Amino acid sequence: MIESIQQFDADLFLKIHRGWSSDFLDFFFPLVRNRYFWAPLYLFIIVFFIREYKKTGYYLLGIFLLTFGLGDLTASRLIKPFVARLRPCNEPTLALDIIHRVPCGSGYSFPSAHATNHFALAVFIICVFYPKWKPILPIGLAWAVCISLAQIYVGVHYPVDVMTGTILGCTIGLLTSKLFKTLKPEF
Template sequence: MIESLQQFDVDLFLKIHRGMANPFFDWLLPLMRNRYTWAPLYLFIVVFSFVEYKKKGWYIIGMLLATFAIGDLIASRLIKPFVARLRPCNEPSLIDQIIHRVPCGSGYSFPSAHATNHFAIAVFLIFVFYDKWKPVLPIGLAWAFIISFSQIYVGVHYPIDTMVGALLGTTIGLCTAKIYRTLQPQL
């Protein structure tokens, strides 16, 4: 059962990584996973939180940072070393099939910390801003998805890595949003 799941994961990875290869994706998707690409968005979220929510903006940003920290801690520090799954770009059996679009990195693959962190952030922000700004739902989910998908396309994660990361991040975002809503009336 596990072997067939792993084979499915490798096959799906290759369909995305190699089968969808084109010059536009080769240019766009490495940018989508780069943290510097999103720096203006992060700055906007901070400024927007302070301008729109005043003192509560500090609480929003603090909870957002906690959401990120929890996601990163669980994915990168707890699960990855325990599972110790090689990244596809470091997998010896795939060496001849990998297209090197970005540096591979030496860390482990499962789960994707990019997927975990960005889904956690997106879900938290959806719960914070949805009442005043409904488009945050599709935009937040699309943002987290494109970053996660990019991880597969560039060759640093398998699809299951990003799916589990998305589920883990969603769970973390829901939990921190619940904490935010519980403590919010006291502000």
């Protein structure tokens, strides 16, 4: 059973990693998965929270940072070392199939911390702001999906790594949004 899942995962990985190859995606996906690319967005979020919501903005910011911290801690420090799954770009059986679009890194693959963190942040923001601004739902989901797909396309994660990170991130985002609403029910 596990071997069947691993084979399906490797096959789907190759369909995305090699099958979607294009000059545009070779430019776009490495860019969107780069943490520095999103620095202006994070700065905007910090300023927006504090400027628009004053004292409550500090609560928003604190829970936003907690959301990121929980996602990163859970994926990178707790699960990855325990599972110890090689990244596809470090997998010897895939060595001839990998297109090196970004440096592979030496860390483990399961789950994707990028997917965990970005889905956690997106779900937190969606849950908090959806009643006030409906477009946050498709924007937040598109942002997290794009970054997560990029992880597969560039060759650093399998689809199951990303799907698991998505589920983990959504769970964390839901929990931290409930925490925020408990602390600030009048928001």
